[in-house]
Amino acid sequence: MKRGGITAKLFIATAATFILFYVVVLLAQLLVFPQFYEHRKMAKLERDAAYLASVYRKNPEELRATDSAVMLRMRREDVNFVLTDFEGSKVANDPFRMHIIRADGTALDVSLIYIYLTYRSEFEQLRLVPGEEVTLYGERGETGDSEVFYPYYIAKAGGDDTPAQSAGDKGEQNEYDAIKGTIETVSVPGLNKPARRLGLLFLALDEFFPLSDTYTRQLKRMEPVELEWIDNFGGNRSGILIQPVPGDDGEINLLLLVTSLQEIKETNSALRLFFAYLGAGGLVLIVLLSMLYSRLVTRPLLILNKRAEQMNSLDFTGEEPIQRKDELGNLANTLYELSSKLGLTLDELSTANIRLTKEIEQNKELEQLQKDFFANASHELKTPLSIVRGFAEGMQDGISAGRQEHYISVIVEESEKMERLVQDMLELLRLDSPAVKLYKSTVLLSELTDEVLQKLVYQMREKELTAQVILHEERAVQVDAGKMEQVMVNLLTNAIRHAEAGSTIEIGISGTEGSCCYYIHNKGDSIPEPYLKRIWERFFRAEAARDRKSGGTGLGLAVVKRILELHECGYTVENKDGGVTFTLIFRL
Known part of the structure; x- marks a missing residue:
């Protein structure tokens, strides 16, 4: 690659463009992307909260029924929320549930969210299934959530081949209520991302409720609350939105929505590695582009430049033009046609110049011939004229009668020579005339x-x-x-x-x-x-x-x-x- 050549310039321009783009994208990723990503996540949270509030105002049961069309849509769109009150007593959308039938035949709704989040590894080993007998230690919810039992300890009776298992903390004697029963149904989401977010949702519920007086006053004014929160378990950043919605009875319920902001940090880490690979790939791409430029652009230009240098040296013999259907092909065709026309013109000028040179030489020769002709004619006529004059003067001076005939014969002879000379000169002039036929x-x-x-x-x-x-x-x-x-x-x-x-x-x-x-x-x-x-x-x-x-x-x-x-x-x-x-x- 010639220094200062077009290939080098194209290589530098491509490299500079790529590096500038790379730096802009990198700076945007480091300085702007986190804020943009957080804003986008929180804006989506606000839209979801507004939609859920409108659904609740029209039909509250849509948010309480786990198999409703709204709930199914929220799961498809990965929207995690819970409907609660100012005390944090859960109203709807708790997927960690279990129904048991007590010895007296009464049914009890059990929330497994606390024990799942706190003692997850022990709880997973229990592998609760319908039909098993369990012993629960915990307490009921408050006010509107009093029909739900929240266990802090679960024990499962053993069988012939399996030992008894438990999860949680039983506490001091008589510290919690003890309930026994047979599992009718159990619902525990898997450990996928939606399940983890649901767990995060209930951790936030436990963290912020009951609400402080400041948040309570703001929500009672029907103003939403947006918070950033780092959970104590995983240290993950999350965005929280609490949206107040009025109920049919005039009371205000709260929609609690949580979205993870920890993904921004993970995404940034992945992007840094991606940009490192992108930079290396970009350098390889620049080299390949320079080779492509050399083949598609530089090589034809070098051929055209060589052709132009030949034309500058008045050499108009060249190869056929480059067969390309683009601007370079058009330029090559134009240059080839120009070279051909210049070559023909130069040949014509050369022929005309040779002809003109010959005509000039002929004119010079003709001019010289004319000069020689007149000089020779003067010389040829001078001698007979001198003889005629001399003999005529002799006769004028009175020569003897015996010599007069001789003088007259000489004068006649020289006169005849002059006549023949003049006739030959006139004949030559006639023959040299363009009108001669x-x-x-x-x-x-x-x-x-x-x-x-x-x-x-x-x-x-x-x-x-x-x-x-x-x-x-x-x-x-x-x-x-x-x-x-x-x-x-x-x-x-x-x-x-x-x-x-x-x-x-x-x-x-x-x-x-x-x-x-x-x-x-x-x-x-x-x-x-x-x-x-x-x-x-x-x-x-x-x-x-x-x-x-x-x-x-x-x-x-x-x-x-x-x-x-x-x-x-x-x-x-x-x-x-x-x-x-x-x-x-x-x-x-």
């Missing part, structure tokens, strides 16, 4: 050659030259006949001018499937190798091999080159077989 037709080069040779027959006779045309599978070509005749005139004139006297000029025409080859070969001085590529330039002469007297205007081959380029024909020149060969390649 070619009027092509089907032509046999052999026929066109014969026509040109007939026009040059007198020049060939002057040097005793002959021409030989060699044909091999000649094919017709599509050319502008007029301009192609000009090409042949220039090439053959050039060959005649530089051929050895009495030699033969060889002209070859051969065809293939896709082209037609045309060449002219003359024997004579070769062209120096450095000049072979330059002879097509305007006004260029290989002066070392061909002096000015034998040369033309210096524009003939430039005209040939331009016409061939317009026809998209290939052309070469080479020193071959003791002379020079010009070769043209026509595409069919």
Whole structure:
């Protein structure tokens, strides 16, 4: 995990969020939860007390009958209460009961709550069942509870195989009333949580009743009393609510409800251990989340960052985008499309730049050619003009009559050279014009050659030259006949001018499937190798091999080159077989 990277930042953010949440929950559990839990428990106690009070006002017997719908509901909802008076004499809802039949046949209602709570282990060993004879030592309840007997000691007679058993304290002789009888029914809840709470309820009844004068006055004003109490047996904290309810006879009875607050301490202890495990689990979760972030978020971002760095280096070649149906997938697709478009744009710009560079170079070359053209044209015209001027001035000065014809012939000859030069210059300008057009037709080069040779027959006779045309599978070509005749005139004139006297000029025409080859070969001085590529330039002469007297205007081959380029024909020149060969390649 790179320091300062997004994975580290996500890890820190996740860890900080978890730690903050963990600290808030821990502080809430330590500082707020106990009060919240106590408030919630006491609020439930108040709601239960209000409900029981409303039931009592409508039908008091609903709270006295142990199998009534209200009592069954209270047991399901784990609501423990007792209906009593200001003296604490129990009126209803005592589950620790026993009915015995005395020797005289009378029935007696016995409350086992005291002996159960005080001598529980001994009492449980008794295992009282209906039909057994028991001896009770205790006393009756007071006032409204006088029909209930509260024993402090219970003894069960032994059988043939079992010894006698007892639980409680018999007290001094004649201290308590002694009653004997046979058990008819017995009800003792188990040691589950509701049973323990019932026991807690009766412990509170024994602890707070009879009530103090302060509580009595408050309750007689129909104001409930809320208390916190720690019992002497288990040291458990409990919440107590005493709700006054008016009876049918005008007397005030009391609903006593008890709820344990000790569970808060137990819950807090369990929560501390739980939060310790939660913290350890949270650290593991953070590590797993960082790995998940690295796979789901960081890895695609790193790929996108690498792609962006490639784009920054003008490298737009990359892999396919990340296949994801989320924001990162959309970003990858957008970046891929952007890279592709930038790559295409860059290629187009590069191509345009190359084309523009070539055009600039061509323009520079053209500009240089124009400069060279005008310089060469000025130079070429300067010499004949100087000659014409000199001979004209000589005639003006009054030369002898015998020399006038010579002067006139020189002036005419130089004038003809200047005329040819101007015509060639104008022809080049026409050929360089974008408006130049070619009027092509089907032509046999052999026929066109014969026509040109007939026009040059007198020049060939002057040097005793002959021409030989060699044909091999000649094919017709599509050319502008007029301009192609000009090409042949220039090439053959050039060959005649530089051929050895009495030699033969060889002209070859051969065809293939896709082209037609045309060449002219003359024997004579070769062209120096450095000049072979330059002879097509305007006004260029290989002066070392061909002096000015034998040369033309210096524009003939430039005209040939331009016409061939317009026809998209290939052309070469080479020193071959003791002379020079010009070769043209026509595409069919």
